[in-house]
Amino acid sequence: MTPRILIAGGYGLVGGLIARHIRAAGHGVELILAGRHPADGEALAGEVGAATAFLDAADPEPGLAAVGPVDLVVAALQDPGDSLLSATLRAGAGHIGIVRTAETMASSAIAVCAAAPARPALMLGHWQAGVLTLAAQAAARAFARIDRIELAALYDYADPIGPMTAGDSAGFVGRALIRRAGLWTSVDAPEAVRQVARRGQPDFDAMPMGVLDVPSLAAVTGARDVRFDLGTGESRGTQAGLAASHDLFIDITGELEGGGVTTRRTTVTDPRGQAHLTALGVLVGVERILGLDGGPPPPGGLAFPESFLDAWAALRRFETFGVRIETETTP
Numbered sequence: 001m002t003p004r005i006l007i008a009g010g011y012g013l014v015g016g017l018i019a020r021h022i023r024a025a026g027h028g029v030e031l032i033l034a035g036r037h038p039a040d041g042e043a044l045a046g047e048v049g050a051a052t053a054f055l056d057a058a059d060p061e062p063g064l065a066a067v068g069p070v071d072l073v074v075a076a077l078q079d080p081g082d083s084l085l086s087a088t089l090r091a092g093a094g095h096i097g098i099v100r101t102a103e104t105m106a107s108s109a110i111a112v113c114a115a116a117p118a119r120p121a122l123m124l125g126h127w128q129a130g131v132l133t134l135a136a137q138a139a140a141r142a143f144a145r146i147d148r149i150e151l152a153a154l155y156d157y158a159d160p161i162g163p164m165t166a167g168d169s170a171g172f173v174g175r176a177l178i179r180r181a182g183l184w185t186s187v188d189a190p191e192a193v194r195q196v197a198r199r200g201q202p203d204f205d206a207m208p209m210g211v212l213d214v215p216s217l218a219a220v221t222g223a224r225d226v227r228f229d230l231g232t233g234e235s236r237g238t239q240a241g242l243a244a245s246h247d248l249f250i251d252i253t254g255e256l257e258g259g260g261v262t263t264r265r266t267t268v269t270d271p272r273g274q275a276h277l278t279a280l281g282v283l284v285g286v287e288r289i290l291g292l293d294g295g296p297p298p299p300g301g302l303a304f305p306e307s308f309l310d311a312w313a314a315l316r317r318f319e320t321f322g323v324r325i326e327t328e329t330t331p
Contacts, residue, residue, distance in 0.1 A: 003290050005068040006032040008084060009077030010057055011041030013162030014098070018074060018286075021321070023048045025283065027292050032067055035077070055156055060087040069096075071119075072096065074282060080104075082111045089115040094289045094300075096282060100125030102210040110300055117300040122285045122308060126212045127153055127228060128274065129281025130305035131318065133213045136250045138311040139266040139327060140221050146216070146254035147261075148225040149217050152196045152206050156235035158244035158275040176208035179218045179226040181248045186210075194229055195281045196249060199328075201239060206231030216306045222252075236269055246274035262329055275302035280321055281305075284314045 005022070009015040010033030019031055031050035033041040038052035045052050055063035057079050064070070064087055073088040075097045085108060088095045095222030100108050100123050112121040132151060140146055176189050189207040197203050199281045206229030218226045248268040255261050270277035284293075288309055291297040298308070305314075315325055 001025045002028060002030050003072070003073065003173065003292075004030045004068075005072045005286065005290075006034050006055075006064075006067060006070045006096045007076055008034050008057060008060075009075070010034055010050070011044045011052075013160065013275045014278050014282075015074075015076035016044050017049045017275055018076060018282045019044065020049060021107075021279050021283040022286060023308065023322045024321075025287070025292075029289075029290070029292075034063060034067070039159070042158070043245075060084045064088070064091055072286065074286065075099070077280075078271050079157075082108055085110050085121065086111050087113065089117040089121060093099045094119035095121040095288070096124060096285050097122075098124045098129045098278065098282060099306055100212065102212055103175075104214055105212060112302040119300045120289050120298055120303045120304045120308070121301070122289060122305070123212065123306060124285060125280055126216065126305060127151070128246070128277045128287070129279075130309070131268065131277055131281040131314075131323075132228075132248050132250070133277040133306055134281075134309060134311045134314045135248065135268050135325065136217055136252070137220060137252055137306055139252055139264065140217075140316055142256060142264065143252060143254040146221045146252060148251075148253040149221065149223045150194075150229075150251040151213060151217075151226075151228040152249040153228075153230050154204055154235055154247045154249070155230060155232050156238050156244035156246070156272065158238055159231060159235065159246060160275065160277065174308045175210065177206055177210040177214055178228075179224065181215060182224040196229065196231060197301075198249075201236070202233065204233040212304070218306055221288075221305045237271055243271065244273055245269050264327060264329050266327045268318075268326065269326075271322055271324070275324065276321075277318075280318050280323065284296060284309055284317050286316075318319050
């Protein structure tokens with residue numbers, strides 16, 4: 001049967017790009033763009049061949065019942081009470097969420113485990129819906145031992161953001177979870193600023209954020225020091241006189257497989273900006289949950305990108321959509 005995918009917030013900036021990516025990938029699925037004002041999504045629905053539906057994330061049961069059984073719900077919106085997550089799992093559908101942080105993950109994890117879902121609940125509350133973690137995980141494979149991982153993202157004010165991201169931005173500066181000397185530490189972001197160097201471009205200041213990339217990468221690499229920082233400035237795209245890009249920087253220090261301690265930087269750039277990159281992170285999750293990537297559909301349960309997705313395959317997928325990935329050894 002044709003898989004049915006409901007995108008909650010499906011006609012917002014990120015939700016719309018998720019729908020477009022699914023169609024650009026050539027998947028013959030049924031798409032439903034849902035939200036509290038479905039009439040606002042009619043133009044996009046016509047573009048991507050989707051239906052629209054009413055859905056209130058705070059009271060999702062009536063909306064889910066009205067659209068009938070779906071195979072996957074993608075939550076491209078806030079779900080602070082886990083109402084949509086819980087209703088989705090009770091309905092027997094898979095779930096992808098992109099808004100959880102290290103601070104708010106506990107309630108969602110407990111909700112998923114208590115539901116014992118038949119399909120995966122994939123948590124993509126990582127920077128750009130897991131893109132950063134997957135790129136770092138792939139880069140880490142060149143090392144026999146990893147001592148430190150420093151992650152950074154540069155946001156360009158010329159890069160459009162949707163209402164959800166704008167609403168989240170107030171919480172970008174506050175307490176942040178980092179890994180320091182093998183211990184979990186909560187730091188006050190304005191007091192833990194670091195400067196991120198760029199080859200041939202101005203350095204930028206960045207402050208730590210408590211995204212899920214930090215515990216994810218600490219777990220899979222064993223690094224004793226891991227942090228993620230967000231800064232603002234002119235992106236590669238803007239400096240080249242083009243549209244604003246979204247630029248990610250992954251600095252890994254450790255012992256290489258062939259011997260020798262060094263630091264390597266992997267840079268990930270999406271010339272089409274942060275929303276485009278976030279939607280790509282969701283795309284590979286959609287493809288894996290539904291088996292659209294050629295593999296068998298996975299069993300149910302709580303899932304995170306670092307253990308659920310193939311990092312190398314994901315990076316190749318991102319590159320087909322124009323993402324650039326470069327690696328260099330730094331002094």
